[in-house]
Amino acid sequence: MKKIMNAPERFVAESLDGLVRAHAELVVFGGGRKFVRRRQLVPGKVAVISGGGAGHEPLHSGFVGSGMLDAACTGHVFTSPTPDQIVAAMDETDTGAGCLLIVKNYDGDVMNFEMAAEMAAGRHAVETVIVEDDAATGPAVRSRGRRGVAGTVVVEKLIGAAAERGADLATLKALGDGLNAAIRSMGVALRGVAIPNNPRETFVLGPEEMEIGVGIHGEPGLDRTRFADADAIIGQLGAAILAELPPELTAAPDLHPLLVVNGFGGTPPIELYLAYGLAHRFFEARGLAPVRSLTGTFVTSLDMAGLSVTLALLTTDQLALWDAPVATPALNW
Numbered sequence: 046m047k048k049i050m051n052a053p054e055r056f057v058a059e060s061l062d063g064l065v066r067a068h069a070e071l072v073v074f075g076g077g078r079k080f081v082r083r084r085q086l087v088p089g090k091v092a093v094i095s096g097g098g099a100g101h102e103p104l105h106s107g108f109v110g111s112g113m114l115d116a117a118c119t120g121h122v123f124t125s126p127t128p129d130q131i132v133a134a135m136d137e138t139d140t141g142a143g144c145l146l147i148v149k150n151y152d153g154d155v156m157n158f159e160m161a162a163e164m165a166a167g168r169h170a171v172e173t174v175i176v177e178d179d180a181a182t183g184p185a186v187r188s189r190g191r192r193g194v195a196g197t198v199v200v201e202k203l204i205g206a207a208a209e210r211g212a213d214l215a216t217l218k219a220l221g222d223g224l225n226a227a228i229r230s231m232g233v234a235l236r237g238v239a240i241p242n243n244p245r246e247t248f249v250l251g252p253e254e255m256e257i258g259v260g261i262h263g264e265p266g267l268d269r270t271r272f273a274d275a276d277a278i279i280g281q282l283g284a285a286i287l288a289e290l291p292p293e294l295t296a297a298p299d300l301h302p303l304l305v306v307n308g309f310g311g312t313p314p315i316e317l318y319l320a321y322g323l324a325h326r327f328f329e330a331r332g333l334a335p336v337r338s339l340t341g342t343f344v345t346s347l348d349m350a351g352l353s354v355t356l357a358l359l360t361t362d363q364l365a366l367w368d369a370p371v372a373t374p375a376l377n378w
Contacts, residue, residue: 149193174221
């Protein structure tokens with residue numbers, strides 16, 4: 046598979062170097078280039094730290110900056126960052142109020158962030174929020190709970206905004222844990238993933254096939270089905286999301302729907318906006334008309350062709366956190 050790169054072993058490091066150079070007004074490398082952090086730290090603010098394997102860009106490094114993450118740790122492609130990277134980020138960004146770790150619910154990420162929290166326990170106050178938004182992987186499918194996928198952007202944005210406003214560690218932990226019930230995502234792939242230095246895609250689909258319920262590490266989904274038109278695809282994703290949201294939330298009159306349509310890296314904007322329009326109509330017809338939206342490429346699986354739909358049901362206070370100013374390489378308003 047052709048990639049614009051020099052060598053697979055330098056792929057991630059050179060990409061991060063480009064990110065930091067392109068957005069030098071917002072971000073810098075931390076010590077030893079082990080992580081990317083916001084250029085200007087805020088004394089007395091809880092440090093919000095996340096991370097994961099490369100290949101999901103702009104998640105997580107693209108969301109470092111004012112109003113979102115203080116630091117992001119990046120591992121090799123689809124490989125968790127190491128505990129020492131995470132500890133180094135805590136040491137450099139904790140300005141006195143402790144650290145909140147945001148972790149996608151994948152075994153490697155959870156294990157390494159837990160180890161880092163234990164290693165840093167004597168020096169930092171630490172809390173962890175594990176993101177679990179994937180509608181395809183409920184308890185019946187996966188013993189460790191739902192995977193963390195595109196809903197991670199919503200969690201990082203809301204927690205980052207609350208931290209910027211001065212919320213303490215316990216408040217941020219409660220906010221993050223509470224969001225898990227209110228956010229669901231579902232993805233579809235039309236083509237597998239080409240990993241650097243690997244001559245084959247992670248899975249191969251025939252010309253009349255699609256994969257429903259995919260994650261963000263190139264893994265197959267729940268079901269391989271016949272390729273369908275956009276209305277049918279969005280209908281399947283939307284129905285799966287609604288089936289996995291608590292009924293008391295979908296029926297609540299005082300919650301505000303946020304709709305995210307996210308490309309997996311190989312899907313052009315024309316298709317993403319088409320999907321957003323169909324998804325908006327789908328949820329509006331069911332009494333959940335979105336009041337906020339985000340459409341684009343935010344949580345990728347390298348160059349996978351496909352997309353995910355995320356619905357987040359937010360309180361009025363949470364909606365205000367979504368609207369709060371943010372200045373990062375990938376989100377800015």
